[in-house]
Amino acid sequence: MTPEALRGIRVVEFTAGMAGPWIGRLMAYCGAEVIKIESRQRPTVVRLYVPPRAPELGVQPTLSPWFTDWDAGKRFVALDLTRPEAVALARRIVSVSDVVVENYASGVMEKLGLGYQELVRVRPDLVYFGSSGYGDSGPCRSYVSWGPNLEAMSGLATLSGFPERPCTLTQYAYPDGLSALHGLFAVLCALDHRGRSGEGQRITLSQLEVMVGALGPLLLQHFADGEEPPRLGNASPHAAPQGCYPCRGEDRWCAVTVEDDAAWGRLCQVLGRADWAADARLAGLAGRLAHHAELDAGISEWTRERDAYDVMHALQAAGVAAGVAQTAEDELRHDRQLAARGFFEEVPHLAKGRVLAPGIPLGLTGTPGRTGRAGAAMGQDNDYVFGQLLGMSRHEIEVAVRAGAIEPPGP
Amino acid sequence: MTVGERGALRGRRILDLADASGAYCGKLFADMGADVIKVERPGGDPARGVPPLWRDGAGEATSFAFLHANTSKRCITLDLERPEGRELVMRLAGGADLLVETFAPGRLEELELGFETLQRLNPRLVLTSITPFGRTGPRRNDRGSDLVANALGGALYVTGEASDPPVVLAGSQAYLVASSFAAASSMIALLHASRTGRGQHVDVSLQETVTAVTHICGVGKWLDDGIVPKRRGTGLFASVPSGAYPCKDGLVYLMVNRPLHWKALAEWIHQETGNQEVLDPMFEGPSSRRQEHRELIDLFVCELTGRFTVQEVYHEGQRRHIAFTPVNTAAAVVRDPQLEARGFFVEMEHAGGRRLRYPGAPYRHARTPWALRSPAPRAGQHNEEVYLGELGLSPGELGALRANGVV
Numbered sequence: 123m124t125p126e127a128l129r130g131i132r133v134v135e136f137t138a139g140m141a142g143p144w145i146g147r148l149m150a151y152c153g154a155e156v157i158k159i160e161s162r163q164r165p166t167v168v169r170l171y172v173p174p175r176a177p178e179l180g181v182q183p184t185l186s187p188w189f190t191d192w193d194a195g196k197r198f199v200a201l202d203l204t205r206p207e208a209v210a211l212a213r214r215i216v217s218v219s220d221v222v223v224e225n226y227a228s229g230v231m232e233k234l235g236l237g238y239q240e241l242v243r244v245r246p247d248l249v250y251f252g253s254s255g256y257g258d259s260g261p262c263r264s265y266v267s268w269g270p271n272l273e274a275m276s277g278l279a280t281l282s283g284f285p286e287r288p289c290t291l292t293q294y295a296y297p298d299g300l301s302a303l304h305g306l307f308a309v310l311c312a313l314d315h316r317g318r319s320g321e322g323q324r325i326t327l328s329q330l331e332v333m334v335g336a337l338g339p340l341l342l343q344h345f346a347d348g349e350e351p352p353r354l355g356n357a358s359p360h361a362a363p364q365g366c367y368p369c370r371g372e373d374r375w376c377a378v379t380v381e382d383d384a385a386w387g388r389l390c391q392v393l394g395r396a397d398w399a400a401d402a403r404l405a406g407l408a409g410r411l412a413h414h415a416e417l418d419a420g421i422s423e424w425t426r427e428r429d430a431y432d433v434m435h436a437l438q439a440a441g442v443a444a445g446v447a448q449t450a451e452d453e454l455r456h457d458r459q460l461a462a463r464g465f466f467e468e469v470p471h472l473a474k475g476r477v478l479a480p481g482i483p484l485g486l487t488g489t490p491g492r493t494g495r496a497g498a499a500m501g502q503d504n505d506y507v508f509g510q511l512l513g514m515s516r517h518e519i520e521v522a523v524r525a526g527a528i529e530p531p532g533p
Numbered sequence: 534m535t536v537g538e539r540g541a542l543r544g545r546r547i548l549d550l551a552d553a554s555g556a557y558c559g560k561l562f563a564d565m566g567a568d569v570i571k572v573e574r575p576g577g578d579p580a581r582g583v584p585p586l587w588r589d590g591a592g593e594a595t596s597f598a599f600l601h602a603n604t605s606k607r608c609i610t611l612d613l614e615r616p617e618g619r620e621l622v623m624r625l626a627g628g629a630d631l632l633v634e635t636f637a638p639g640r641l642e643e644l645e646l647g648f649e650t651l652q653r654l655n656p657r658l659v660l661t662s663i664t665p666f667g668r669t670g671p672r673r674n675d676r677g678s679d680l681v682a683n684a685l686g687g688a689l690y691v692t693g694e695a696s697d698p699p700v701v702l703a704g705s706q707a708y709l710v711a712s713s714f715a716a717a718s719s720m721i722a723l724l725h726a727s728r729t730g731r732g733q734h735v736d737v738s739l740q741e742t743v744t745a746v747t748h749i750c751g752v753g754k755w756l757d758d759g760i761v762p763k764r765r766g767t768g769l770f771a772s773v774p775s776g777a778y779p780c781k782d783g784l785v786y787l788m789v790n791r792p793l794h795w796k797a798l799a800e801w802i803h804q805e806t807g808n809q810e811v812l813d814p815m816f817e818g819p820s821s822r823r824q825e826h827r828e829l830i831d832l833f834v835c836e837l838t839g840r841f842t843v844q845e846v847y848h849e850g851q852r853r854h855i856a857f858t859p860v861n862t863a864a865a866v867v868r869d870p871q872l873e874a875r876g877f878f879v880e881m882e883h884a885g886g887r888r889l890r891y892p893g894a895p896y897r898h899a900r901t902p903w904a905l906r907s908p909a910p911r912a913g914q915h916n917e918e919v920y921l922g923e924l925g926l927s928p929g930e931l932g933a934l935r936a937n938g939v940v
Contacts, residue, residue, distance in 0.1 A: 127725040135563065140749070152721055167790050172821040174758040181819070187753030257897075260874035266794070270769050274786035275858040277866040279767075282703040283693055289777055289784060289860050290700060292747075292765045293691035298747035300706075303713040304561075308896040310720035311565050315541040315901050317727055323900040331877055334866060335892040337704050338601035344863040345890040346597070348588050351863060356680060356701050360583045364680055366689060366698045373763070375699050377684035381676070441592040443676035445685040445740075447699040450755040450762060453744060455688055465741055467750060478756055480748040483741035484718040485667070488733025489725055523650035 126153025127489040131313070133197070133217040134159065134212075136236065138166035140295065141267070142225030142253055142327055143375040144302035145309065146459050149221075150195035151482045151491035157197045157219070157507055159212055160500050162529050163204070169194060169500070174325035183533045184472065184497045190479050194469055195494035199508070200501030200529035207527035209235045214512050217244040220316075221309055225253040228263045238324040239489070247322035249312040250486040257328030267329070269295025276333035281340055284355040300336060362410040363389075363417040366447055369430035375447040376425060376433040386410065388440045393424045431456065472497035539900035540566015545723070548572060548625055549606060550634040553580040553705070554679075554739065555663040556602035558633050558714035558719070563605035564894075564903055570919060571608045572622065575938055577912030590885020595909065598705070603909035604881075604891065609920065610913040610940055613644055624924055626651055630726075631659045631719050638668040638707045644803050648734040659732040661721040667738035677739055682707035686743025691750045693764045707743050714742040770895050772799075773823040774830045777860055778838040785838055785846045785858040792818050799855045802837045916940055 131154040133259040137143045143166075148158040160166070171186035173179055183189075199215070201208040213236070216222055222241060224231050231237050231252065238250045252258060255267030273279045273291050283290025308325050312442065318321055334341070340351045343356065356365045356377070364379045380386050390399035398420070401408045410417060425433050437444035446452065453460055460466065463482040477496060508514045508528065522528040545567040549559035563569035571578075586594040612618040623646070624938070626632055632651065634641060641647050641662070648660050665677020666685075680701050683689050688700035688707070715737045726732045744751065750762035761819055767786070768776035775788040789795050795818075799811045810834050816823050823830055838846050843859045850857030859865065867878065867890075879893040894903040920926045920940070934940040 125729075127721045148717070170792075170819045172819060174760070174821070177821065186747065191751070191753050192746050227740060256871055257875055260871045262851070262871040263860075265851045265871075266854055267858060268772070268788045268790060268856055270767075270772075270775060270788050270858050271786050271858040274784075274860040275866075277861045277863050278702060278704070279777075279786070279860055280862050283700050284697060287694060287697070289767060290693050290702075291769075291777070291786075292688065292702065292764065293762055293769060294688070294747040294749040295769070296702070296706070296746065299748075300710065303710070303717055303746075304895045306717045307561055307713065308898065309721060310724060312546070312898060312901070314720065314724060314727070315898075317724070318544070320898055322896055325896055325898050327896040328875070331872070331875075331893070332875070332895045334872065335895045336706065336709055337863075337866075337891050339596075339598040340704055341863060341867060341892060342586055342587070342597040342601055342889060344867060347725040348864075351703070354703070356698070358680070359585060362679065364678070366680070366684065366700070370696065375684075375689070377680045377689060377699075377701075379676075379678035379680050381678065385676075425843065438672075438675045441676060443678045443681045445677075445681035447684045447689040448687050449685060449690050450751050452757075454752045457685070459666050459670045459672035459685075460741070460744070463667055463738070463741070465744070477753065479743055480751045480755050481741065483714060483738060483743075483745050484721065485714075485738070486718055486722060487736055488722070488731070518534040524931060532650040 126491060127486060129153035131155070131221065133157070133221040133223060134216050134219045134418060135223040136222070136226055136231065138225065140188070140192050140298040141269070141301040141305070143222055144299065145223050145306045146196055147192055147194065148306055148482060148484065151493055152484070152489070153491065154488070155197065157199060158194070159215070160198060160200050161203050161204070162200060162310045162500060184204065184499055185474070187477070190469060190496040194479065194496035196498070197503040197507060198498045198500060199504050200531070202526055202529055203234050205525070205527045207522060207525055208351050210505065211508070211522065211527060212236055213244050215243065215507060216241050216248065218511060219245065220313070221249045221251065223309070227266070228254050228258055242322070247316055249309060249316060249322050249325070251309050251325045251327070253301060253327040253329060255329050257331060258326045269298040272297035272333045275276050275330055277337055281337060281351055282426070283353055285353045297329050298332045301313065301327065301332045304332045310440070343459060344359060357414060359411070360407070362407055362414055363421060365418050365421070367422050367425040368434055369425050370428055371430070374430045376430045376449060377445050378421065378437060381443060381445040385442050387435070389442050392436055392440045392442065393421065395420065401436055448518060467493055469496045498531055499531055501529055504528060504531055539901050540904060541898055542567035545631070546570070546629045548622070548632040550632065551663060552578070552635045553583065553598060553602070554708045555581070555633055555635040555712055555715060558661070558663065558715040559606060559711050560602050560604055561713070561716040561833065564905060566901065569606040570625065570915070571603060571606045571750055571910065573610050573912055574606060575610045575612050575940065577610065580664045581912065587889065589883040590887035593884060600889070600909045601891070601933050605906040606910055607915040607919065608910035609916050612939050615939050617934060617937070618645055619646060621924070622646060623654060626658060627655050629655070629658060630723055631661060633661045633663070633715065633719065635663045638664055638673045643650045649815055652732060657726045657730055657732050659719055659735060661715050661719045661735040661737065663711055663737045664738065665739050667741060668736045679705040679707045682711070682739035682743050685740045687750060688743050691747065691762050691764055694766050695764050697764070699764065709741050710746050711737055711739040711742045714745070746896045771820060773827050774834050776831070778834050780838050780841055780843045780846055783843045785843050786857045786858045786860050787834060790820065795823070798855050801855070801929060802851055803831050805840065806836045808833055808836065879905050879907055884911070913940070
């Protein structure tokens with residue numbers, strides 16, 4: 123039996139939202155022990171969840187599907203971090219840990235007495251990772267932001283989408299996920315350095331800067347010519363035609379990329395357009411870019427009468443890149459590739475029994491991970507962490523609970 | 534010590550056989566101090582010529598995307614179709630920690646460079662394969678692109694306006710997401726290999742990585758509420774209010790998630806416009822309380838934002854701890870005072886003395902600073918350094934490989 127890849131690494135989290143928590147979620151998936159410290163007075167957004175199918179139940183802190191997506195597999199303790207005894211306990215947890223991940227508002231950890239300078243005293247080789255919207259310096263360091271704010275602020279929203287739309291946004295708070303992946307990589311690199319040198323260190327991440335970096339080629343272009351890079355919709359300057367074409371049914375679409383002249387010939391064959399194949403104007407990329415609208419109209423005419431999956435299969439069978447614009451339902455019900463690879467994961471849930479969650483596609487074939495328990499309450503693992511891990515007696519724990527430092531488990 | 538010699542991954546060696554879909558993975562390693570050797574075919578990677586292009590001072594035109602994704606790397610050329618070329622890769626892999634590649638599933642095995650072969654040669658080696666759909670499953674041999682991965686991964690369907698076709702984000706974000714996942718996975722595998730002495734094969738699917746980053750709109754949410762997430766303009770379905778709102782001179786983005794932020798916003802609207810209704814306690818609490826009043830609340834917000842410029846709403850809103858941000862153009866981003874104060878953009882000198890600015894560090898390591906050490910290498914720029922200096926070939930041997938078109 124291969125041990126999980128990150129077994130033996132302990133992570134302490136002071137996090138909210140997704141950009142911070144997703145890092146611990148991925149590390150826990152690979153076998154790290156991740157302890158999330160929460161405070162009842164400042165519940166994270168997912169703890170404020172009201173089930174849309176049963177709003178009469180009110181706030182349900184353990185039932186959000188995103189709580190599974192962001193926090194499953196972790197240990198949970200509850201501390202009132204406004205009390206010095208609680209801060210001392212948090213420091214003790216850090217003293218037996220390798221990594222701290224935090225994404226509270228800028229300066230909050232320092233105010234709580236849990237800044238890097240404090241924590242490195244109890245754990246000299248600590249890897250301390252702090253993520254915030256704007257970074258830990260500069261005039262706007264304390265500004266508030268959520269994922270979509272950073273899509274707008276970074277330029278992504280303005281540079282994306284159809285030319286006639288002033289800005290285009292996603293529904294999935296893209297900056298959160300991308301920042302978490304960069305944060306995870308940054309932490310792992312610091313662990314690698316620690317492994318070879320014995321040194322820990324502090325790492326800071328600005329989610330805005332991750333997003334601006336993600337627009338690299340477009341900004342390089344802007345630096346070179348001073349112009350706003352044009353919004354291209356689904357088109358590409360180096361592959362034509364490319365687009366997302368309407369298919370049979372309501373709001374059904376299939377994306378198609380013709381990557382080169384050979385693929386263009388294959389597309390013409392599938393569509394039965396001998397006239398296009400013979401048209402010298404369309405033989406090269408430049409010509410196809412120049413007549414893109416005409417090609418889009420012709421392709422749409424063909425796709426409109428067909429099921430989106432039939433379009434995809436017919437084109438792929440001929441060697442043309444194509445893919446249905448899938449919904450969440452499609453991913454689960456209609457995608458044989460995801461199913462064959464066992465992408466979706468059944469996760470044990472303390473309140474719901476079992477839930478299905480999107481997989482964690484790290485692709486570690488030698489040490490495949492898995493998601494532990496979901497749906498933990500605040501303080502669910504107080505006994506384990508304070509009793510077993512820190513070796514506090516039952517009496518000591520009770521004293522800390524009575525003093526209000528440890529918050530008892532519960533919703 | 535030159536810049537970047539203190540990077541966290543100093544001493545790690547990576548062979549980068551990735552095309553444009555995986556080039557950013559190698560960049561993450563290279564800017565962190567690893568020695569990343571990009572292996573290209575004789576004549577160079579076709580990605581160098583993908584428009585739009587930039588001409589350096591020596592007259593060489595290179596793709597902006599290529600320039601961005603290949604900083605801090607070295608580059609050698611060799612022909613994988615030739616046994617002598619494969620022999621060179623094997624020798625390099627013998628001393629490497631990680632090999633990253635983006636060939637079609639099965640291609641590496643055809644070249645006799647499959648994981649088993651490489652592992653026999655170097656048990657610690659991690660092999661990371663980035664493919665459109667993964668190395669297994671019925672669609673493993675299908676063709677992909679950034680757009681197709683975004684479509685099948687669920688990103689397209691939930692991006693843009695409800696009345697428009699699904700639309701892709703600019704900047705080949707599926708490539709970026711897959712590369713970021715691949716970099717993280719590879720590091721996990723490297724840490725594991727350091728402990729156990731055994732590398733492993735990492736199988737990264739572009740489609741799956743997109744599906745993972747779009748999970749807020751994914752199956753967990755859909756199974757929970759029965760609502761299939763769709764495009765819905767600029768507002769986020771779960772946050773009320775949220776979206777792009779007009780000011781005197783442009784758009785600001787606003788998102789309210791916490792009950793506290795709503796109170797602050799309602800207070801400001803009331804102070805500025807005299808609106809009494811906005812203070813109604815029925816709007817207070819989490820966003821779910823305001824969901825059915827979304828359109829009305831949008832009107833309230835527009836009344837406020839329309840009175841000011843973007844910068845006024847941004848800074849006054851933030852002073853009140855409300856998440857307002859400008860909807861920036863490229864020109865505004867590169868002049869942003871916050872990014873400027875942090876020295877985010879970095880200028881690098883290219884061949885012939887021409888300079889170009891780049892986005893800087895995505896993270897800041899206090900002890901092991903991230904650094905753009907050099908611009909993207911020219912094709913085969915480091916052939917002699919690597920083949921003669923590091924593999925120990927004689928000038929005669931290298932000359933013969935060149936004459937035969939292997940290098």
